[in-house]
Amino acid sequence: MSNVETYTTPDGRTIGAPVMEMKNITLRFGGVVAIKDISFDIREGEIRAIIGPNGAGKSSMLNVINGFYHPQEGEVLFHGKKRGPLRPYQIAAQGVARTFQNIALFKGMSTLDNIMCGRLTHSKTGMLSHVLWKGKAEREETENREKVEKIIDFLEIQTIRKTPVGRLPYGLQKRVELGRALAAEPSLLLLDEPMAGMNVEEKEDMSRFILDVNDEFGTTIALIEHDMGVVMDIADRVVVMDYGKKIGDGTPAEVQANQDVIDAYLGVAHD
Amino acid sequence: MSAGFYFGVEVFLNGLMAGVMYSLVALGFVLIFKASGIFNYAQGVMALFAAMTLVGFQNGQVPFAHLINTIFGTELHHFGWHLPAFVAILMSLGVMILFAYIVERFILKHLVNQEPIILFMATIGLAYFMEGFGDLMWGSEIKKMDVGIPQGGNLWIEESTAFLGGDGFYGFYLDTLDIYATVIAAILVVSLVVFSKYSKTGRALRAVADDHQAALSVGISLRTIWVIVWAIAGFVALVAGIMWGSKSGVQFSLSLIALKALPVLMLGGFTSIPGAIIGGMIIGVGEKMFEFLIGAPFLGGATENWFAYMLALLFLVFRPQGLFGEKIIERV
Amino acid sequence: MFYREAGDFKTSYSKDEQTFPIKLDRTGYYAVMLFAFCVVPFMVNDYWASAVLLPFLIYAIAVIGLNILIGYCGQLSLGSGGFMAVGAYSSYKLMTSFPDLSMVIVILLSGLITALVGTAFGLPSLRIKGFYLAVATLAAQFFLVWLFNKVAWFYNYSASGQISAPERTIFGFYITGPNTQPAVAYLFCLAFAVGLAWVARNMTRSNTGRKWMAIRDMDIAAEIIGVNPLKAKLSAFAVSSFYIGVAGALLFSVYLGAAEVGESFGMSKSFLLVFMVIIGGLGSMFGSFAGAAFMVLLPVLLKNIMVGQLGWATDIAAHFEFVIVGLLIVIFLIVEPHGLAALWRVAKDKLRLWPFPH
Numbered sequence: 031m032s033n034v035e036t037y038t039t040p041d042g043r044t045i046g047a048p049v050m051e052m053k054n055i056t057l058r059f060g061g062v063v064a065i066k067d068i069s070f071d072i073r074e075g076e077i078r079a080i081i082g083p084n085g086a087g088k089s090s091m092l093n094v095i096n097g098f099y100h101p102q103e104g105e106v107l108f109h110g111k112k113r114g115p116l117r118p119y120q121i122a123a124q125g126v127a128r129t130f131q132n133i134a135l136f137k138g139m140s141t142l143d144n145i146m147c148g149r150l151t152h153s154k155t156g157m158l159s160h161v162l163w164k165g166k167a168e169r170e171e172t173e174n175r176e177k178v179e180k181i182i183d184f185l186e187i188q189t190i191r192k193t194p195v196g197r198l199p200y201g202l203q204k205r206v207e208l209g210r211a212l213a214a215e216p217s218l219l220l221l222d223e224p225m226a227g228m229n230v231e232e233k234e235d236m237s238r239f240i241l242d243v244n245d246e247f248g249t250t251i252a253l254i255e256h257d258m259g260v261v262m263d264i265a266d267r268v269v270v271m272d273y274g275k276k277i278g279d280g281t282p283a284e285v286q287a288n289q290d291v292i293d294a295y296l297g298v299a300h301d
Numbered sequence: 302m303s304a305g306f307y308f309g310v311e312v313f314l315n316g317l318m319a320g321v322m323y324s325l326v327a328l329g330f331v332l333i334f335k336a337s338g339i340f341n342y343a344q345g346v347m348a349l350f351a352a353m354t355l356v357g358f359q360n361g362q363v364p365f366a367h368l369i370n371t372i373f374g375t376e377l378h379h380f381g382w383h384l385p386a387f388v389a390i391l392m393s394l395g396v397m398i399l400f401a402y403i404v405e406r407f408i409l410k411h412l413v414n415q416e417p418i419i420l421f422m423a424t425i426g427l428a429y430f431m432e433g434f435g436d437l438m439w440g441s442e443i444k445k446m447d448v449g450i451p452q453g454g455n456l457w458i459e460e461s462t463a464f465l466g467g468d469g470f471y472g473f474y475l476d477t478l479d480i481y482a483t484v485i486a487a488i489l490v491v492s493l494v495v496f497s498k499y500s501k502t503g504r505a506l507r508a509v510a511d512d513h514q515a516a517l518s519v520g521i522s523l524r525t526i527w528v529i530v531w532a533i534a535g536f537v538a539l540v541a542g543i544m545w546g547s548k549s550g551v552q553f554s555l556s557l558i559a560l561k562a563l564p565v566l567m568l569g570g571f572t573s574i575p576g577a578i579i580g581g582m583i584i585g586v587g588e589k590m591f592e593f594l595i596g597a598p599f600l601g602g603a604t605e606n607w608f609a610y611m612l613a614l615l616f617l618v619f620r621p622q623g624l625f626g627e628k629i630i631e632r633v
Numbered sequence: 634m635f636y637r638e639a640g641d642f643k644t645s646y647s648k649d650e651q652t653f654p655i656k657l658d659r660t661g662y663y664a665v666m667l668f669a670f671c672v673v674p675f676m677v678n679d680y681w682a683s684a685v686l687l688p689f690l691i692y693a694i695a696v697i698g699l700n701i702l703i704g705y706c707g708q709l710s711l712g713s714g715g716f717m718a719v720g721a722y723s724s725y726k727l728m729t730s731f732p733d734l735s736m737v738i739v740i741l742l743s744g745l746i747t748a749l750v751g752t753a754f755g756l757p758s759l760r761i762k763g764f765y766l767a768v769a770t771l772a773a774q775f776f777l778v779w780l781f782n783k784v785a786w787f788y789n790y791s792a793s794g795q796i797s798a799p800e801r802t803i804f805g806f807y808i809t810g811p812n813t814q815p816a817v818a819y820l821f822c823l824a825f826a827v828g829l830a831w832v833a834r835n836m837t838r839s840n841t842g843r844k845w846m847a848i849r850d851m852d853i854a855a856e857i858i859g860v861n862p863l864k865a866k867l868s869a870f871a872v873s874s875f876y877i878g879v880a881g882a883l884l885f886s887v888y889l890g891a892a893e894v895g896e897s898f899g900m901s902k903s904f905l906l907v908f909m910v911i912i913g914g915l916g917s918m919f920g921s922f923a924g925a926a927f928m929v930l931l932p933v934l935l936k937n938i939m940v941g942q943l944g945w946a947t948d949i950a951a952h953f954e955f956v957i958v959g960l961l962i963v964i965f966l967i968v969e970p971h972g973l974a975a976l977w978r979v980a981k982d983k984l985r986l987w988p989f990p991h
Contacts, residue, residue, distance in 0.1 A: 089632075096857060098631075122859030134854035136847050138916070147847050151859035153840045157868060160842075163835035168647055171839060175646040210858065340764050371945050411967040418709055419970050421764065422911050425904060426962025433955025441948065560900075563768045571764065601783040610772030614757055617769065621760045631853060 039076075039266050046074030048110070049218050049250050050095060050126075055104035057090055057274075064090040065101065066274040072218065077244055078252045079261045082271035083294060088254045089131055091271070092220050095252070096128055097121040123151045127211040128220035131254075133203045137196040141206050144195055145181060148213025149174040181209050185239065201232045208239060212247075219243070221253035225260060233257065237264055262286070270294070311473045312593040313586055318479040320585020322544060325486040326562035327569065327577040328493060329537040334571045335510035336530040337409070339420045343428035345559020347397070347535060350435040352542030352551045354396050356446050357439040358389040364438045386448040390539070397535030405528045413523075432556065441553070446546035452478045482544040489540060493533070494574055502529060510572070564613035570623035580624060584609045636984040652834055669823060674816040682815030684933055687888045690822040691880050693925040696909045697833050697918065698876025703907070704916035705837055706869035707849025708758050712770035714902035715777035716874050718894050719747040720881025722787050725796040728809075728886065729789055736801050736808055736886070740825065743882035744875040750777075751874020758866045762852075774903055781894040797891035809886045818887050825883065829876060834918055836872065845869050846916075877906075908958070912965055914974025923973040931958065 037045050048071040057065040065087045072078045080088045093099040094106070097118045106113045108124065116124075127148070136144050152174075159166040182188055185205050190198060195206055204224060211219055224240065225233045237260055243249050255261050261268060262282040270278035270291045277290040285291055326344060333341045357364065361380040369377055384392075408427065412420055455477045463472035497503035508516040509526050517523060545555050565584050569576025588608045596604030617623070641656050643649040653659040677686060695717065702708050723743035727734060754773040758766050781787050788796045800810030806817040836842055844865040847855035856862050885892045892898070905928060913924020932954055939950040969975050 098853075098857060117861075118857045119859050119861045122857060128857060130854065134851050134857075136850035136854070138850045139843075139846055143843060143846070147843050147855075147858060147860075150840055150844060150847075155840065157836065157841050160836050160839035161832050163839065167835070167839050168650075171650060172646045175650070179646075214858065367946075368949060371949055408963055408967070415966070415970060417763070419966055421709075421767070422907070423963050423966045425907070426959045426966065428959070429904075429955050429962065430959025433952045433957075433959060436952040437949070437956065441952065560771070563771065567765055567768050603779060603783070606779050607772060607775035610769070610775055614761075614769045614772045617761050617765060618757050621762075621765075 043075060045076045045266065048073050049108070050252075051107035051110075052091075052095070053105050053107065055091075055094055055101045055106070057087075057094060057099055057101045063274055065094065067104070068271070068274075068276045069104075070269045070276065070279055072250060072252050073267075074250055075244070075248055076250060076266040077240070077264055078250075079265035079268045080252065080254045080271060081256070081258070081261055081268060082277075085273075086271040087274040088271055089222055092128065092222050092252070092254065095218075095220060096126050122214065125151075125214070125217035126220065127214040127216035127218075129204070129207045129211050129222060129224060131222040131226060133200075133207055135195045135203055135207055135210070138194070140192045140194055141187060141198070141209075142178065142182070142191045144206055145178045145209045145213045146174060148210040149178065151214050177215075178209075178213055181212050184212075184242070185209050201228055201235075204228070204232075204236065205239070208236075212243060212249075215247075216249060219249050219251045221251060221255075223254050223256065225255060225257055233260060240264060307473070309590070309593065311475075312589050314473065314475060315479070316586035316589030317582055318475070318483045318585070319589065320582035321483045321486045321490075322541065322558075322581075323561050323565050323585055324490060324578045324581025325537060325544075326541050326558050327565040327581055328490060328574065329534040329541070330559075330562055330566055331569075331572065331574055331577045332493070332497075332530055332537070333534050336506050337420075337509070337527055338417060338513075339409075339424060340417065340571065341534065342421060342424040342559065343431060344534065344538060344562065345556040346428040346431045346435070347400075347538035348542040348545065348558060349551070349553070349556040350400075350431050350542075351393055351397055351535065351539035352446060352546035352555060353435050353439040353444070355389050355393040355448070355539070355543065356444045356546070356551050358392045359384050359386060359448075362439060367440055368437055390448065390543070393539055394536060397539055398532045401528050401531035401535050404531050405524055409527055410524065428556075432553075444546075444551040446543070446551050448543055448547060450478055450481050450543075450547050452476065452547065455480060476548075478544075478548055482548075485540065485544070489537070490574075490578055493537075497574070502526075506530065561609065564609035567613035567617055568624055570625055573623070573625045576623060576625045584612065587612055636981065636987075650838065652838070666827070669827075670820070674820055677816050677819050679815050682819050683888070685929060686819050687822055688884075689926050689929045690819070690826040691883045691888055692906070692909060692929060693922045694826050694829055694883070695877045695880035695906055696913060696921040696925045697830060698873045698880065699906050700910050700913070700916065700918075700921045701833060701837070701845070701876070702869050702873035703910055704914075704920075705842060705849060706845040706866065706873075707852075708755075708866065708869060709764075709767040710770040710873070711767055711900075711903050711907065712754065712773035712777075713877050713906045714898045714900060715774040716747050716751055716877040717881030717884065717902060718777055718781055718898035719750045719874075720744060720878030721885035721892055721898065722781055722796065722894075723747065723878065724882035724886050725789075725798065726787065728799055728801065732799070736803050736821075739801075740879055740882045740886075744879035747878020747881065748871040748875040751877070752867050752871045755867050755870025755874075758870065759863055771900075774900060778894050778899060781898075793893075795891055795893045796885065798886040798889075801886075809890065811890070813887070822883055822887060825879060829879065830918060830922075833872075833876070837918070841868065908962060911962065912972050914972030917972070917974035919977060920972050920974030923977070927973065928958075931961075 036047070039045060051071040053069050055065055055068045056063070068091070080091060082088050090099060094101050097116050097120070100115055136147060139147070153170065155166050155170050182191060185208065187202065187205055187209065190202060195203060198206065208221070208224065221240070225236050228236065240251060240253070241264055244251055253265075265282055267280060268278070268282055268285045269276060270285055270288070272294040277294055278285045278288040280288075326348065329344045330341060333339055361382040361384065363369075363377045363380060366377045369375055404427065408423055412423055453476065455475050458475050459472035461472070497506055505516070505521045506526055506529070508519070508521055509523060513523060541558060542551075542555065545558055565577060565580040568583060569578075569580030588605045591608045592602065592604050596602055596608070636657050643654070653662055673686070695713065699710065699713050702710050720743045723746040724739050727739045727742055754770065757769050761769055782794065788794055798809040800807060800812065802808065803821065807813045808817055808821050837845075844855070844860045847858070847860050848862060848865045852862060855865070881898070885897070889897060909924035909928045910921070911924070912927055913922070914920025935954050935957060936950060939945045939953060940947055965972065
């Protein structure tokens with residue numbers, strides 16, 4: 031399946047060429063090998079899940095994708111071109127946005143300002159126009175505000191627009207963080223455990239938002255998730271990691287039938 | 302060997318001894334930082350206050366005499382006694398322990414869970430308060446301190462090394478007070494390390510340093526630990542105050558030794574006891590040697606004011622984790 | 634009842650983004666400006682100008698600058714005294730080297746020079762964080778003071794090692810030197826303070842400010858969402874140093890007239906500015922002014938009471954001032970870590986309901 035240019039999902043969406051390709055990635059911290067020789071790709075328009083037990087190296091993988099860690103071996107291809115050792119903010123400017131496992135919102139700012147921060151990569155005005163405010167800066171601010179208000183409507187968080195995010199409950203903070211990532215209008219959206227610590231209803235809400243984002247904006251999404259039910263429901267393809275190695279890759283059904291995956295999750299019987 | 306070389310060695314030795322004193326002050330910082338995450342800017346003023354109190358007790362000064370006289374028109378100055386140094390030191394130690402209790406009771410207790418920067422600011426406020434309070438209590442004039450440590454050049458060392466020299470070199474000039482200070486500081490440093498490693502309180506202290514919540518959950522009283530740590534820091538301040546006070550008199554500039562300890566902390570790390578010791582020596586030797594070799598001949602002197610900071614700064618730029626810290630792996 | 638936002642509807646996003654979204658605030662702001670520019674100059678005398686108004690305005694500029702660095706960008710600096718010295722000595726060198734240069738340009742250029750120096754000392758902030766950085770900024774403080782002390786070129790080889798401002802005029806009025814009219818000096822500083830506050834407000838409410846705040850709140854996340862930490866931090870250092878340099882230049886040329894670096898720009902000045910930021914409120918423009926006003930007025934008040942009313946000796950009064958300032962800092966941090974600005978917000982919230990609290 032990985033060699034075909036496009037494929038069609040059971041619900042009829044057409045998945046395009048790879049956006050991001052990881053080739054033989056190896057990441058070490060001192061002597062500890064966090065990721066060992068992993069290759070996979072993320073394709074245009076799909077929802078790609080990365081799963082695996084704790085400590086399997088999933089978050090490290092996301093960190094490699096958005097340039098926070100630099101792998102010792104292997105290469106990353108973005109839209110078919112080899113990516114150099116860029117800093118995370120440069121990769122963000124290329125259209126990769128993400129959320130974090132432990133919420134990384136800007137606690138001193140309001141919901142609105144947090145989401146407005148997501149627009150920073152699209153900012154075309156410099157400090158000089160900010161100094162004067164009237165004119166370019168104000169116009170850009172208003173344009174951004176309009177886009178951000180759409181996201182606020184989409185995520186149904188109008189009432190907390192001006193609340194400092196530090197005061198919001200966990201579930202809403204996760205939603206604001208998603209909003210901040212969406213505001214960047216990313217071509218690739220990385221979600222690190224978007225549903226961790228949520229109850230069933232919150233998970234359903236979040237799943238709906240993720241599917242809607244994929245559906246309405248055609249955003250490519252790569253997500254890490256522990257809840258297998260959710261992953262099987264929303265993901266198009268799944269990568270399974272264990273102890274830094276890839277042990278499975280394919281559609282949810284294929285992965286579920288994979289013996290290595292079953293062993294990793296349920297344990298292997300020792301004789 | 303030329304005389305110039307031996308002067309260099311002499312500067313080196315003096316730097317080393319100054320460095321041990323810096324380590325001592327830095328140790329006070331490290332203890333408090335480890336146990337409570339507070340960067341205690343008041344450490345230097347604590348040393349000044351301790352020294353003032355010691356001199357005041359020794360000479361039988363009436364506390365707040367000036368203020369009382371102003372308000373009530375009285376003529377109080379002295380109780381008219383002279384206490385032996387030993388008794389006065391014990392009494393001053395008592396005052397520093399009381400001080401530790403007061404700090405915990407009235408400041409720290411109310412600032413639990415605040416951001417580190419807020420706590421740091423609070424200690425700057427505390428430093429201001431203590432500076433004014435100490436002056437009100439004992440007067441701001443320069444006081445002479447004499448607790449019986451001999452002073453002046455050490456003749457024995459000077460004579461026994463004189464044979465090394467060439468032209469104009471008559472043996473190493475080392476101040477006896479500095480030698481005493483070095484030995485005492487070294488003993489103190491070792492005993493603090495032993496205390497924190499092997500005693501029960503020391504273990505509790507390290508537990509608190511690692512994780513406040515976890516320490517609480519195994520039944521360690523945070524507040525008691527804080528009082529103990531601040532009392533130890535007060536004790537360290539007292540020792541530092543005695544040494545520096547005997548050397549150059551008890552006056553405002555004594556509180557500036559805290560500023561000498563800060564680059565030591567940067568170099569050694571805020572949480573590392575060996576870092577404080579080694580860092581202190583590097584800074585002590587470094588600034589004396591720099592002044593001797595480059596500062597005084599080429600830059601107009603007085604480079605000691607900033608050299609330590611620049612050294613620490615450059616060092617940190619290339620090695621942000623400090624001397625003994627592990628490489629920082631940032632996570633998200 | 635009288636102070637309220639109900640019924641004050643916004644029909645566009647730009648209206649919602651203005652500095653004073655509530656009508657009463659806006660009116661109050663215009664009234665204060667009118668009073669400051671048109672009434673105060675006719676009332677001001679020498680004592681008020683030199684004891685209160687000039688230091689208030691000048692420190693307010695410096696505090697806005699430091700607040701940008703500490704309050705908005707989260708980088709604690711203890712080197713502001715040294716940067717003020719850079720501003721002061723730049724203005725001195727500019728005034729003596731180019732006697733015909735307008736004072737406005739002199740002050741602004743001094744700010745720019747300070748911005749360059751500040752940026753250089755801000756470079757370590759990319760590698761060093763938190764307290765380590767705070768201590769590192771002390772390097773700037775000590776080094777700069779030493780530099781201005783030792784290198785005679787900076788004080789034009791004067792025998793005393795002091796610098797003193799030559800007489801300069803603007804629109805024919807003296808603003809430096811002994812013939813300065815208090816009202817003119819006041820207006821000159823006021824114009825700078827208001828102009829720079831407006832600029833700072835614009836920067837902090839736009840993307841520049843958001844980048845700073847993102848770095849302050851979580852630098853790693855900020856970089857991952859696309860903030861270049863190098864640019865954000867250095868721009869904060871540059872802007873902050875510019876403000877502090879302008880304040881240093883004004884302090885020396887317009888207010889003090891003569892200065893000696895260790896005395897006027899020592900560590901205690903750095904701490905004074907930090908106190909003003911804390912007491913006023915981190916990350917607040919209003920707080921910057923409030924903090925400066927508070928710390929300028931407090932010693933004047935204490936001195937009036939203790940020396941003027943009670944007849945105490947000045948040294949006792951000075952010690953008491955230390956005690957009280959120290960206590961106030963601690964009390965403020967315990968009771969209201971967000972400073973006077975937070976108290977002001979609370980007061981306004983109360984006012985919304987007053988006089989019918991239910």
